[in-house]
Amino acid sequence: MLVFIARRLFVSIWVFLAASVLVFILSTNVRDPLAEARQLPETARESAIRVITERMHLEDPVLVRYFRWLSDAVTGNLGVNRQGLDVNARLETAFSATLQLITGATVLAIIIGITIGVISALRQYSALDQTVTFIAFVCFSLPLFWVGTLLKQFLALDFNDWLADPVISPLFIGGIALITGLFCGGVVVGDRRSRITAFVSSTAAMAILLSVLSATEWFSDPSLGPIVVALTAIGGAIGFTTLVSGLEWKPPLQAALIAAAVGIVAYFALDPVLDDPQLLTIVLLLLVTVGICFAIGWFLGGDLYRRNAIPAAVLTGVFTGAVIFVDRMLSSFQSYSASVNNRPISTVGAETPNYEGTFWESGLDSFGHLALPTLALVLISLATYTRYTRASMLEVMNQDYVRTGRAKGLSERAVVTRHVLRNGLIPITTLIAYDIGTIVGGAVVTEQVFGWSAMGSMLFDGIREGDPMPIMAFYVVSGGAIVLFNMVADIAYAFLDPRIRLS
Template sequence: MIAFIARRLGISVFVLLAATIIIYVMTALSGDPLADLRQEQGPDREEKMRVRSERMNLDVPIPVRYLQWLGGLLSGDLGVNREGQSVAIILGNALSATLQLVVAATVMAMLIGITVGIISALRQYSGFDYTVTFMAFIAFSLPLFWLAVMLKQYIAIEFNTWLRDPVIDPPVIVVVSLISGLTWGALTVGTQKARLTSFAIGAAVAAVFLTFLSATRWFADPGLGTVVIGLLAFGTAVGVTALFAGLQYRGPLYAALAAAGVGTALSAVMPGLLVDPTWLELFGLLLLTVAVCVGLGYALGGLQRRQAVTASVLTGVVTAGLIFMDALLNAFSAYSRRMRGRPIATIGSNTPNFRGDFWQLTLDSATHLLLPTMALILISLATYTRYSRASMLEVMNQDYVRTARAKGLPERTVIVKHAFRNGMIPITTLIAFDFAGVIGGAVVTESVFGWKGMGNMFLEGLRTVDPAPVMAFFIVTGGAIVICNMLADILYAYLDPRIRLS
């Protein structure tokens, strides 16, 4: 393993070195960095040109300039841009903005896309499978700039206007209820009668739920409350136990239900304790939650302690997330009033000069992240859905899966322990490239939503013929690609014991 990593890093260093030469030379030859100053008519034009020339070392040949930049890089100095600003500071701000924008969107696209793809594979040629395939191809074909503009218009501008009187029209309730019924009917396995029953129940529950939200004007002053948190927590406990242990084992189910019960009880008192917390305090509470859930798993798990700990911890983390979301939603009404009834932002990463408590500041960041995150998720979702579906279908037809079924193993065990793990091996490559790619920034998304991230820094460096920011961008993205690919290779060996990196 160590020899593999050392060999891969050695080769990658030489590849990156060769690439930096090409990128630096192409950027330096792409235009005149003094073009804007040559057009000035002021008396200090010559002095400005002299200062910029000295700052960018324009009086020496390009190969010498590259060696000077490389020497600074090896000493930890990324240099300055043509305006004299530190590239390290610019890079830090841009990388922080980009990670804030794309990491959440990428992780959510992976989780949702892989989950939907696996379900689609297990329901091959069903109505759900055809619908997912159709929607995936539509999402994949949408131009990102057009999708971003549509999100601005209908998820921000129109939604902000609707929030003044958040009443859901009956036709909308009918359409959404029918879609919900069709979704549950397509997911149901069994006879036609069972599917029709699922359709009717799904449509009726959605209609009642939407009617309740409309009648109570929930969107004007949202919140979950202890009852909803409890229902979702106990539902999570049952679902997680069924997935990771099976409902026939009492120990894991009791541990998960205990975690849900403790979390629900705490949800009634936590809002009074989390008036204005910090992220460090919340992280400490999360660690405490995990520790308590591990204890519950060991105490109640019996012979299935490992599965009980997993089910208990996942249930506890989800319940903690629900409590956090409830506190965040409770602050929405006050935040909306401060935004003059326009809480969903359309541009930038935050509201200039906005001051507030922890929850209002978090809401401000979340509302600015909402639209670009949705755009990135919708575009990436199709790729993960199709890849995971194809990979899962290929694995499900393998001999070892048929052998596992022939041995009489439960279908849950066949899917989770045999098919899923091997089905994720091809997806690992896609995840590695996607993570490495998003580090470089979502150029189109950043441009449409006015996000000052890595993509904006790269484009600005190219536009102004300034190699220093461009090279900083390339070093970060190139390094991310090398590291992510190496992690993918290591993950291959974990997922498939037949693979040996040596």
């Protein structure tokens, strides 16, 4: 594998350098960098042209300028832009903003898209499958700028106004309850009676839940509380155990339930620590959670069930910690909303200027600014992952070894998780790696719609000003990410498909 990585790295470096030459030549000819200086009054024109010419070395041939940039870039110096500002500083700010913008959207799109794709494949040609297909094609066809504008108007502005009197109308309650019931009824695998039971129970449960939340005005001061946290943790333990090993195996279920119990105890024990923590504290708590849950799965699983008990316990522990995190953040919603004039969902920018608050209030501020662009990117990207996953799953489900697994008496869960899903994810790996590599370059349209100054904006500014330095800084990050993540995809193939050997 080391030989393969070294060979791929050697080839990738030459591809990266060859592409950098092409990008540099194109960026120097995209626009005249002296166009604005030539429009100045005659008294200042010559001086401005001379300064820009010297700063950008416009008198030198293009290849000389390229090798000057390359020699500086190797040392980490990406030069200065047309105004004489340090490109490294601009890149650091832009890259940080891009990571905030695309990380959550990418993770959500991958998780939700693959999950819906798997369910759609398992329920092929059902009403759920046809509905998902229709919604996926609609989302895939929508222009991003139009989606962003609609979200700003009908989600952010209307939601902020609604929070002043958070009462849910009976029509809305009925619509959401009906959609929930149809989804649950479509997901359940069984006879018609089982699907009808799931539809009726989930519809009634959602209607009752929304009615209670509306009557208590929960949305104006939301929090989960210890009872909801405990029930959610136990439900997560059962769900993750079912996914990993099935409930017929007791040790994994016991490990997951103990991990949930430890999380519930930590909910009360860590109350002073979580009052206003630092980010480092949250990271350390996450690492401690993983370590404790790993130990629980290791000892309770034994030699026979350890392989399933460890992931069940770790997933339950991390999930319980995430629920506690959400509960603490929601508890600070009322104070944060009051500090931003009851407009918690923002439509412009990455943060509230000069805002100072607790850790949880600052987190809500970041979430309020990320909500709309993240949702817009998820809606557009979701369709791709859903359709690719569904097609890949259906192709694998028709293979001979899947039918053989069922004929040997393996449970449907084992067939789906161990054989179908693992092999079905192989082509999805390429899609994920390519998407992550490309979106690191920023989402230009999204940034423009929501007023973010990130990687896409830096590229756009460089093109508009005819300045190759910001464009090349953009290329270094985005091109490097594409090369890196494509190599990661190749390596991941060997772990997903034992038939592939990288030696």
